[in-house]
Amino acid sequence: MAMHQPLAQEVTAPAPKLGRAIVVTSGKGGVGKTTTTANLGTALAQRGAKVALVDADVGLRNLDIVLGLESRVKYHVLDVLEDKVSLDEALVPDKHSETLVLLAAAQAREKDEVDTEKMRALMQRLREHYDYVLIDCPAGIELGFKNAIVGADEAIVVCTPEVSAVRDVDRVVGLLGNRFKPQLIINRLRPQLVKKGKMLSVEDVNAILRLPLLGVIADEPEIIITTNKGEPLALRHDSETANAYHAIAARIAGEDVAAPAPELKESLIDKLGSFFGGKRA
Amino acid sequence: MIDWVKKIFGGPTSSSTAKERLRLVLMTDHLALAPDIIENMKRDLIDVISRYVEVDRDKVEVNFEREDRALAMLANIPIVSVNRPNPPPEPPRVPPTLSGPPPRRRRRKKPQTQNPATAH
Numbered sequence: 001m002a003m004h005q006p007l008a009q010e011v012t013a014p015a016p017k018l019g020r021a022i023v024v025t026s027g028k029g030g031v032g033k034t035t036t037t038a039n040l041g042t043a044l045a046q047r048g049a050k051v052a053l054v055d056a057d058v059g060l061r062n063l064d065i066v067l068g069l070e071s072r073v074k075y076h077v078l079d080v081l082e083d084k085v086s087l088d089e090a091l092v093p094d095k096h097s098e099t100l101v102l103l104a105a106a107q108a109r110e111k112d113e114v115d116t117e118k119m120r121a122l123m124q125r126l127r128e129h130y131d132y133v134l135i136d137c138p139a140g141i142e143l144g145f146k147n148a149i150v151g152a153d154e155a156i157v158v159c160t161p162e163v164s165a166v167r168d169v170d171r172v173v174g175l176l177g178n179r180f181k182p183q184l185i186i187n188r189l190r191p192q193l194v195k196k197g198k199m200l201s202v203e204d205v206n207a208i209l210r211l212p213l214l215g216v217i218a219d220e221p222e223i224i225i226t227t228n229k230g231e232p233l234a235l236r237h238d239s240e241t242a243n244a245y246h247a248i249a250a251r252i253a254g255e256d257v258a259a260p261a262p263e264l265k266e267s268l269i270d271k272l273g274s275f276f277g278g279k280r281a
Numbered sequence: 282m283i284d285w286v287k288k289i290f291g292g293p294t295s296s297s298t299a300k301e302r303l304r305l306v307l308m309t310d311h312l313a314l315a316p317d318i319i320e321n322m323k324r325d326l327i328d329v330i331s332r333y334v335e336v337d338r339d340k341v342e343v344n345f346e347r348e349d350r351a352l353a354m355l356a357n358i359p360i361v362s363v364n365r366p367n368p369p370p371e372p373p374r375v376p377p378t379l380s381g382p383p384p385r386r387r388r389r390k391k392p393q394t395q396n397p398a399t400a401h
Contacts (some may be wrong), residue, residue: 118377162299163302163303163306166303167303167307167310169308169311170307171310171314174314187392187395194296195295196294197294197295197296198295198296199296200299200300200303201296204299204300205297208303208304208307245286
């Protein structure tokens with residue numbers, strides 16, 4: 001916005017540059033929204049950006065666990081919305097990334113206790129102080145979804161290569177409309193299964209969804225292991241999947257890098273198997 | 282032997298089954314989410330058919346049914362009469378053998394001509 005203003009005005013009174021509020025959503029549960037939010041937040045912070053992660057899943061708080069911050073959470077988003085504590089008091093600094101903070105969800109509360117308009121105002125406040133506000137949306141398309149998207153101006157939809165997940169993303173994209181410019185992350189892809197015709201491919205999924213593809217994340221055990229430890233994989237730079245998160249973060253930041261796609265690592269046995277026409281099912 | 286041939290050439294994969302199911306389920310979803318489109322289509326459908334036969338507008342039913350591999354639209358349109366309610370503007374190809382009801386203008390003129398007769 002500031003760039004389009006006359007120069008003189010910019011010099012005298014620079015308009016505060018608002019950060020981007022991006023909601024991470026999917027409709028269906030269990031596709032990896034929280035893991036994706038934690039890793040993208042970490043990857044963006046590793047680039048030096050100031051990032052606030054907001055867990056909008058009131059009643060089912062999880063983002064703190066994936067980030068390994070569960071013991072540090074004292075206050076939550078509803079405490080801020082209800083003016084019990086200040087925003088600064090509620091923001092939990094990340095263990096690993098200096099420029100990353102978490103605003104946790106309330107665990108012992110319900111989604112309908114969130115005031116939609118106050119939530120919108122809170123996201124606006126965060127945007128004044130952070131380059132990126134990533135909002136981890138709860139599953140479903142009810143009130144929790146509405147409160148999660150209210151303060152966002154962009155959306156990332158996470159989809160796994162499954163009929164049910166694609167169907168739900170299709171519905172969510174319809175609900176979001178054009179305002180959020182939704183972009184797609186395909187999560188938990190298994191290239192080996194795709195090659196054998198046992199899993200929907202990236203092309204199959206996006207032939208239906210037709211969304212700009214941010215990138216593809218493979219279904220790798222290291223994601224489970226790092227989540228177990230509460231140390232997001234994106235803290236590392238030595239794995240293909242970690243680098244996929246970094247590439248997606250670069251794309252979010254507007255860098256012209258290719259959308260990451262997991263490569264097929266074939267063992268000799270796989271090659272022999274496909275040579276002899278492995279059983280298809 | 283057939284199994285062996287299937288193995289070599291490959292039958293339908295589960296991912297192609299998934300693709301097909303997804304295509305169908307989304308068609309059904311999109312129809313269910315667009316009731317206004319279905320209503321408009323129903324209205325246009327009735328309008329077209331009403332040009333030829335008189336239909337019972339209130340009893341028209343339009344449904345979508347999923348068959349194994351396709352989506353079908355089933356319309357149930359009760360016909361009240363085959364006498365065209367509004368004859369199309371173009372002249373009929375076969376001249377009518379039975380004399381139909383006289384044009385309305387003549388009917389109206391009749392009482393006007395009768396009135397002076399009764400006065401006499």
